[in-house]
Amino acid sequence: MAAHIGRRLRKGAATTAVAAAAVAALSASQAPGVTVDDQGRQSAGDATSAPDAAADDSATGNSPYYTDLPPLNSPAPSPSAGSGEAGDRSAAEAGIPATVLDAYKKAEAALRGTGCNLPWQLLAAIGKVESGQARGGRVDADGTTVSPILGPQLDGNGFALIRDTDNGAYDGNRMYDQAVGPMQFIPSTWSWAGRDGNGDGRKDPNNIYDAALAAGHYLCRYDWDLSQPGDLRKAILSYNNSTDYLNTVLSWLEYYRKGTHEIPDGTGALPDDRSDARPGVTPSAPGTTPPARPGTRPGKPSGSRPSPSPTAPGTGGPSTPPTTPPPSTTPPTPTDTVHHLEDAGTGTLTAMAGHTFAERISTRAETQAGKAVAKVRIRFTIVGDTDSTFAGGESVATVTTDASGVAVAPALRAGERTGAFAVQAAVVGRSVKGVPYKVTVTQRAADALTRVGEKELACVAGGEFDEPVAVEATYGGEAAEKVAVTAKLVTSADDPAEIDKGPYFKDDDGKAVRTLTGRLTDADGRLTLPKLYADDTAGTFLLRITTAGGATLDVELTVEPAATPSPAPDPSADPDPSTDPSADLDPSTDLSADLDPSTDLSADPSTEPSRAPAA
Template sequence: MAAHFGRRLRKGAATTAVAAAAVAALSASQAPGVTVDGQGRQTSSDATPSPDDTVDSATGNSPYYTDLPPLNSPSPAPSTGAGEAVPGSAEAGIPATVLDAYKKAEAALREKKPGCNLPWQLLAAIGKVESGQARGGRVTADGTTVSPILGPQLDGNGFATIRDTDNGVYDGNSTYDHAVGPMQFIPSTWEWAGRDGNGDGRKDPNNIYDAALAAGHYLCRFGWDLSDQADLNKAILSYNNSTDYLNTVLSWLEYYRRGTHEIPDGTGALPGGRSDDTTTRPSPSAPGTSSPKPDPKPGKPSGSSPSPGPNAPDTGSPTTPPPSTDPTPTPPPTSTPTPTDTVHHLEDAGTERLTAMAGDAFTERISARAETETGKAVAKVRVRFTVVGDTDTTFTGGESVATVLTNSSGVAVAPALRAGEKTGEFTVRATVVGRAFPGLAYPVTVTERAADALVRTSEAELTCTPGGEFAEPVEVRATYDGAAADGVAATATLIKSADDPTVNDKGPYFKDADGRTIRTLSGLTTDENGLLKLPQLYADDTTGTFLLRITTAGGATLTVELTVAEATTTSPSPSETPST
């Protein structure tokens, strides 16, 4: 954090730096690293992040802006009313379109995942640290950045090594990945985390509405409650696994919570310091000491790249420092292979057929085993399970992706799947995070909701006079394996006979919305208790016994008798003879 203090003190905000240091100290005591347990949940750990951790974060642990909040309160308007700008007001303000995207994402998450308690100020804090609020709000009317925002090439040269995963579709590089867009997602994360936030039918990491909504869902996975400090820390660390990053985001979060204001798009202040800036500057010297040498190019941070042209991508990353003048080059350190490096393939670990009824939880869970080329198990490897295809089936918790650490036997067991309402077949793909081999594809089938039994809820006879109405409604209960079968499709038909299921053209009938006679009802659905109550039944002038047949998905059938007969009249009994 020393570099943080130096930059902020030069801006005359020593008090803010001290406050940030206090926040950092508090957060550091509450901010362990992030690992993944056997259930696919991220949990805390004090272990130092391994190289494998970098490819499982939203940004791939790419560089970020380290500027701290200004000293002045964010609440005042941008000017004092006398034409004089409030110091730091540009930093306090958030560009209008960017602010709107954050607030819309918060509203969407409040509806989809109310237990997450995502504040839009957290998105603003991350957006500030990742891209300076989309490079000061340089976005079009629909929220797309004027030029792409790219992080540095993740080629292992001071950063993680993440080889290309998108064939250059998002970052224009088919060799290595870059973090992309105002929220700096790496392509492999955007593949499953991307969302359409502005309703244009696309998931574009360079659109602030899409990126903000994706970031909100990313931070709300695993059932985290962001009103809880421990869960908040885990969520931020999962975005970029760095304690300094956590402290910087928390500082901006607290700042924005105290208030902010909207500023026009394109007028936001651009950040200066970055976490990958290896050039250190001394703090202002004390009286009586020599002053440091000025920057070689006043007006630009030392080591920063020149401003990009209007059509060039904004990388925001500094240029490589000049090579050392030491004539004896330092040999590169010898890298120790990680467990991920030793994985040659994945094997199915005994997963049975994956089939469930719509709305139900799958009883079988997917399991995969990481192995070396010789078939030896590899522990502590991240296996990512991704739901692929046109389906609304998700893992427990509502996510379409889960990352699980292999156990001592090399096996990773995915969280339980819960079927959505879309029926049909799709796949769940298992891959090793950080490796490029194909992985495994597990076929999954979701069948329609079904019932295997139907019974009436009343034993009363169903009778009516010609031309009248049946007083007793027809209500049935559907069950499957003895439990209430909710949401099951059903059809009710007045048939000619038990052996002839064709529609009867006389006798009892229903009415449609226009009052016309109909004798078949389709599109019926049982309620949450498995109950189905049919509409009012009427009778024409034909007398006799008629049959109503109700069938459901799954094959349950019930035939109900309906009687139409003239009303019977009862003759009074003769009166007794009076006694004499």
Template sequence: MAAQFGRRLRKGAATTAVAAAAVAALSASQAPGVTVDGQGRQTATDATPAPEETADGVGATGNSPYYTDLPPLNSPNPSPSASTGPSASGKTEAGIPATVLDAYKKAEAALREKKPGCNLPWQLLAAIGKVESGQARGGRVDADGTTLSPIIGPQLDGNGFALIKDTDDGVYDGNSAYDNAVGPMQFIPSTWEWAGRDGNGDGREDPNNIYDAALAAGHYLCRFGWDLSDQGDLNKAILSYNNSTDYLNTVLSWLEYYRKGTHEIPDGTGSLPVDRSDDQDRVRPTPSAPGTSTPGAGSRPEKPAGSSPSPKPPTSPGTPSKPPTTPPPTTPPPTTPPGTPPTPTDTVDHLEDAGTAKLTAMAGDAFAQRISTRAETDTGKAVAKVRIRFTLVGDTDTTFTGGESVATVVTDSSGVAVAPELRAGEKTGDVTVRATVVGRTVPGLDYRATVTERAADTLVRTGDGALTCTAGGEFADRVEVRATYDGAAADGVAATATLITSADDPSPNDKGPYFKDADGKAVRTLSGLETDADGLLKLPRLYADDTTGTFLLRVTTAGGATLTVELTVAAAGTASPSPSASPSADPSASSGA
């Protein structure tokens, strides 16, 4: 099975007929906004993402080729049968190797907790895993989920492929000249560097491990705040993985198929795809990392944009073409082969700030400003089509939109890359965002962003009833206040409540009303209070000692908002008096600077 997967296989003559027949079956179950084309693939109506939605420019896979096999016509989970006809085919295709299936489901569960608004279905990971590597070569993984041999794609050298020069010194792909897509989900090293996750808890982030790769793919698809239950966001997420409309349609077809039902099969027994999106008659040697198999699944040369497949003589379905006769090179080619024109990245000399304003935001809020970086040559000329990576440095919970700590953006025609929106975390202080050029060693450019504590500028009582009780008694009403900032509810703002001596003396009083601590003892200062999601704060119950008179309660918040409330304690056995105006108390709200 592994040998079959490693060969370049011709498309079977029956493929077109099967695909055409698939139209009727798929049409009955297509998702909203999706149609079915003449090849049986689902076609999205909005298949072009906005630039910021494919900010890394080349997707998770470097826009490498992929497998185009379509789901079978029959139900994905038919009744058991010894038949070798269509029913058996459907049951085989619906089967997903046990460890691979477990990895997809664990990734879905993790994303449901970390990013519940994404609504990631595990079937989407299965669909991508199918077109990227045939479910890790039919489930050829060990008990920990690591592929028995690495799945290495072709070197992306620009010669019939995308051009991505080495970014990992060959650590992941064994190639120190160019990048290759790696692992069952086919991440290129520069994407894995920030998207990689530890999905099996072994302390490593390994693109060749299906648990790590599936979790990384889930996070990748859930960035930018996309909701994958929305067809438009789903399309954008898939296109950001590999920016090809045909890729989108193929993934959507497998997604719909897996949603109808799947079942677990033993590892290593999964069916293998045979059709790829590249020109499979064209044989090119590709380098292999030490100890790896010759690239097969995942070893997918890419046709130049706009090219069409070469005519292929019909063969029997599943009959492999002749294997390559030229062995892979034992050493990688030079970093810049003779005669190779410089890429835009090669011409970058330095980065310049492109007019970024001061970066300040309150904890939990989005920064109003965005970082802009300009790539320039040594003469100051702008360089377009260069990937700029923005990385949050150090221990911070501030993130880019979607919860990521790294974002890659391609420079526009003016050489400028604008980072995604930053969202402040709860940790206050300075945060460093570093801009670097992907694929070239030039000094990075650091930006400082400041996160301030949550604050309020106004406090008001939510009620206007008098706050009175008799000596030795309990106040009937609890004090509730509302905090706002610039007119909006100020949530999560720290507050302190103190029973003060007088309007001119904010020190705690030693008599009069008091709160109770956990042991029932009297306390006259409460710190560590916090407003709720609506900016509301309800104080604990107040009690009175034997001292009668008028007393003051002062509430203050971060940001300087202050509210002073009057409390009245009457002698026992008398009716609670109406509160009298006190020249030392001002119950109205005051604003802090």
């Protein structure tokens, strides 16, 4: 909530001698930039305000908070450690109820790796200042407070003016909003910042798991790095836009960083002082003041609060809360003068999945006469089944109108879910009819496809191709990531029908398929298809690869006929007649004609037969 909305009366706990000494002792070990002046007050040089977007819509509506400071000495390691009153107090203050502590640590774990570097001790510090750790851990087994924790109604009387935004759903108040739960979210903020931290399917501001996770996301929503002192201060101020609040939270943060321990639920130390406490008067909001501990003085005077002005007769003494001025005497705020909202020239809201919308939503706040109204908070809420978000990853953004009455929403970033959804623009704190904007997310696309590699793709019938087909998709010359690709073996360049013979892929069951769908390119726009196989059909074939956006690539595949093997000889076949030595002999030939009658055929075969001399 902006600092200009109402001036709240605060109690400064750092003005007594003890508080000043405590601040002085703590300042040396606190975050860089926190100093102490000669009156014992803390200050932070660059912590006077949060960024406009954050300060304008704080989590708590700048509701009151507890101003108690941590003990001077370091936290005791256990509730029984230490000696004397100082040691006992240190041990008590360092103890965090078990369920509450578990919720803080679970929230830190959920946000780990986001770059926010959220320490659970920061949640503990805010929880201490906002509600005294859920009133000392008065929560049930699921982490829900046993009774509501409500801040005062934000009616502009000493606090910000926030008229009812939830019809009393969270705070039970249908006239004005009140901060709710252990982390003190106002309903209008919880409506978009709420989270389900315990997995029960509900977002309950009264549940410490839900509230702690929501607070973590809220503190991290602007891509702040909470390990950096500057971003840490901005985040805390966005939660409650007060330098006093900042310094109190920083004190507890440093205290918890030095050490803490777990104690049973319901036994936590209860804070005494609130920023809106008055002498002898308890805070007006139900459920915000815990029972006083033995030895404490509830409602003790604040050293920094000026004495109440003398009151006119009949209006009540100093202990009487000021009455709300009659409506007729209360000057209207800019928000009160808004009659309607108008579109301020927003163009077509269409973007490809994963891309940022080129067009930004602009809304103008006007009076009944059509005049511009400046300094009015406009809330833009994403509605519908979509994962698109505003910058920072949130589904809601609040922007203040400028001098021309126009509020320009942060840039939208399209998620992966395609289709239409809406962004609703509405006035914060008024029941003025909002302006809906239709938004469309189209699927990721590519306008060009090229093959990776130049090797000829060929194999023999019945075999498999040596290497798979790889492609690269681009859009506007840039790598097209997560683009859906379809690969299909077609009849020809002119006939996109699927072939029933030839090359094929295999599905998970090893069956032949000739069309693949749903394959996505990687971050470099590349995709490698599964291995290709060939049946016994030879020929030239065409693999057509297409993407959304019209990119097409045809890849030629060649299947060569299998080689014909030589037949093996048949051992049972008749011998070749040409090998029969008798085949060339004339049956009429008399082999005895050339033999010498005197040749003794019975002689030793090794003996050379002798021939008679010629006559």
